Amino acid sequence: MTPPGDRRRRRDRLILTPEHVPIRLSPAGLGSRFLALLTDVTIVLGTLSIVSLALRAIFSPGVAEAFVTTASFVLFVGYPIFFELRHQGRTPGKRAFGLRVVDGRGLPIRLEQSFLRNIVRTLDFLPLFYGLGGLVSLFDRDRRRLGDIVADTLVVHERLPLRPQGEIRLERRFNALRTPSALRRIRQRVDLEERELLLTLCMRADRLEPSARYDLMEEVGTYYRQRLEIDAPHLSNENLVRDLTAALYNVGEG
Amino acid sequence: MDIDRFVDERKDRWRRLEEVLERAESSTEQELGPEGMRELLRLYRLVSSDLNQARSLTADPELLERLNALAGRGYRFIYRSRREGGTLGRLRRFLGVEVPDAYRQEAWSVATAAAALLLGALFGVLAVLANPTAAEELIDPMFFTQSPRERVEEIEKQEERISTLDDAALFGAQLYTHNIKVSFLAFSLAALTLAGGVWILFTNGVLLGAVATTYLLDGVSVFFFAWVGPHGALELPSIAFAGAAGLVAGRALFFPGDLSRAAALRRAMPRVWRMMVGVMLFLVVAGLIEGSFSQFSAKTVPYSLKIAVAAILHVALLAYLFVPRQSQPGEAGA
Numbered sequence: 364m365t366p367p368g369d370r371r372r373r374r375d376r377l378i379l380t381p382e383h384v385p386i387r388l389s390p391a392g393l394g395s396r397f398l399a400l401l402t403d404v405t406i407v408l409g410t411l412s413i414v415s416l417a418l419r420a421i422f423s424p425g426v427a428e429a430f431v432t433t434a435s436f437v438l439f440v441g442y443p444i445f446f447e448l449r450h451q452g453r454t455p456g457k458r459a460f461g462l463r464v465v466d467g468r469g470l471p472i473r474l475e476q477s478f479l480r481n482i483v484r485t486l487d488f489l490p491l492f493y494g495l496g497g498l499v500s501l502f503d504r505d506r507r508r509l510g511d512i513v514a515d516t517l518v519v520h521e522r523l524p525l526r527p528q529g530e531i532r533l534e535r536r537f538n539a540l541r542t543p544s545a546l547r548r549i550r551q552r553v554d555l556e557e558r559e560l561l562l563t564l565c566m567r568a569d570r571l572e573p574s575a576r577y578d579l580m581e582e583v584g585t586y587y588r589q590r591l592e593i594d595a596p597h598l599s600n601e602n603l604v605r606d607l608t609a610a611l612y613n614v615g616e617g
Numbered sequence: 618m619d620i621d622r623f624v625d626e627r628k629d630r631w632r633r634l635e636e637v638l639e640r641a642e643s644s645t646e647q648e649l650g651p652e653g654m655r656e657l658l659r660l661y662r663l664v665s666s667d668l669n670q671a672r673s674l675t676a677d678p679e680l681l682e683r684l685n686a687l688a689g690r691g692y693r694f695i696y697r698s699r700r701e702g703g704t705l706g707r708l709r710r711f712l713g714v715e716v717p718d719a720y721r722q723e724a725w726s727v728a729t730a731a732a733a734l735l736l737g738a739l740f741g742v743l744a745v746l747a748n749p750t751a752a753e754e755l756i757d758p759m760f761f762t763q764s765p766r767e768r769v770e771e772i773e774k775q776e777e778r779i780s781t782l783d784d785a786a787l788f789g790a791q792l793y794t795h796n797i798k799v800s801f802l803a804f805s806l807a808a809l810t811l812a813g814g815v816w817i818l819f820t821n822g823v824l825l826g827a828v829a830t831t832y833l834l835d836g837v838s839v840f841f842f843a844w845v846g847p848h849g850a851l852e853l854p855s856i857a858f859a860g861a862a863g864l865v866a867g868r869a870l871f872f873p874g875d876l877s878r879a880a881a882l883r884r885a886m887p888r889v890w891r892m893m894v895g896v897m898l899f900l901v902v903a904g905l906i907e908g909s910f911s912q913f914s915a916k917t918v919p920y921s922l923k924i925a926v927a928a929i930l931h932v933a934l935l936a937y938l939f940v941p942r943q944s945q946p947g948e949a950g951a
Binding site: 382 | 798894
């Protein structure tokens with residue numbers, strides 16, 4: 364059995380920068396791309412309806428319709444190209460869902476690439492709402508649709524940068540474990556790997572499902588309460604874990 | 618080194634790089650200024666080395682993930698390719714030099730695509746000449762509600778279908794957006810399957826040849842050429858060009874030679890994109906002609922004039938793309 368999380372790693376693509384620092388790119392899956400697409404389509408349709416209203420108010424019916432037809436085409440092809448170039452591979456929808464189009468070497472995509480991946484979209488779209496493109500990307504190692512294959516681009520998932528609040532959450536104003544003897548015990552008995560595990564748990568707590576979060580915190584908290592002989596019945600297990608982590612990482616000592 | 622101290626000492630610069638990048642990604646180089654650029658470069662180098670050190674110090678996924686994302690963003694920003702020159706000058710150079718150059722460099726792909734279309738047309742002509750009933754199998758039955766001659770007589774008797782600017786503009790816009798989408802499909806098919814693109818061109822040729830021959834057999838070929846010619850002179854080559862651009866991309870994809878597939882693609886891309894921009898422009902012009910001038914019957918414009926216009930447009934298109942021009946000073950070797 365493969366542990367969870369291994370699958371994502373296998374798909375990652377490693378890029379070596381000229382500074383010899385390897386950078387990982389995680390190809391984005393269909394779900395987030397679909398949501399980003401819906402967002403973008405909504406924005407385009409909204410813009411288009413406003414533009415159409417204006418055009419219909421200004422021009423005679425036939426000419427107005429001609430402009431609307433043209434505007435709709437230009438928007439659907441031009442909108443992604445504009446944002447992919449001007450905003451480093453992120454259309455508003457992609458930005459909202461933490462996605463970015465990059466070139467196969469991890470660099471920003473160029474005009475030609477953006478143009479090509481967006482004109483092959485007409486084929487990806489067939490026979491019905493990205494049937495072909497979606498199917499192809501399921502079989503591609505980097506989850507690329509046909510347009511990405513022709514333009515040598517891929518859509519990567521960028522983990523949202525840690526929000527500062529996530530770190531500040533460690534710094535509880537009052538730390539029940541901050542007595543010299545407790546601190547000594549904590550630092551002696553908790554080794555490096557455990558520290559990292561605790562830190563990760565705290566950092567990720569916000570992203571866990573509430574019940575999973577509760578169970579985990581209970582389990583970990585109870586374990587350390589016994590092991591470190593912590594006598595603090597008023598302290599909830601989650602707060603115990605947070606205080607413990609903060610103590611280990613010297614947070615809040617000034 | 619202790620990981621806590623490592624993070625403590627560096628987290629300010631990580632945050633700073635995040636801020637600088639956020640600003641840099643949504644502004645121009647001028648707005649960022651040399652100071653901002655220098656700061657970005659300095660921070661990027663520091664964070665890159667932090668990432669390398671962090672990898673040897675810790676396995677903390679959150680920290681590594683964050684540094685990785687940050688260094689990746691910096692790398693993308695710094696090693697992006699830049700654009701240069703004034704807009705108008707670049708546009709002139711693009712249309713005057715780069716687009717025709719791309720077509721000349723890819724003359725063999727253009728010839729292949731054109732040959733597929735023409736062979737298809739020849740096949741269509743011969744099939745209908747040999748057996749006039751074959752037309753009914755080759756052409757969609759919806760076109761067979763009346764004979765070509767009846768159709769021509771009806772069109773010539775009626776009022777002009779397109780009589781106002783409104784009609785012409787609307788019809789033209791619908792035609793060119795539709796045709797450009799078709800050209801995108803032809804391009805994509807050729808790029809991803811090579812043979813599929815050639816096949817599409819061939820079958821379209823067959824259809825065209827078959828329709829033309831039914832008009833010829835009914836003795837109304839002058840009408841046919843005057844009716845299809847003015848826009849067809851640009852539209853048919855454009856569809857072949859889209860297929861040709863697809864063949865160029867497809868060749869890089871399937872037969873990259875000594876290069877990696879990505880490198881071959883990247884090398885072909887400037888030409889492919891220039892060819893496709895050309896196709897889009899030609900199709901807009903063709904669509905506007907098809908929506909107006911092509912629709913006029915003999916009452917408004919004599920057929921000889923329409924056929925002459927068709928011939929001139931076709932020759933002008935080919936001359937623009939394939940007749941070498943003297944390169945202007947300063948552009949030599951382009």
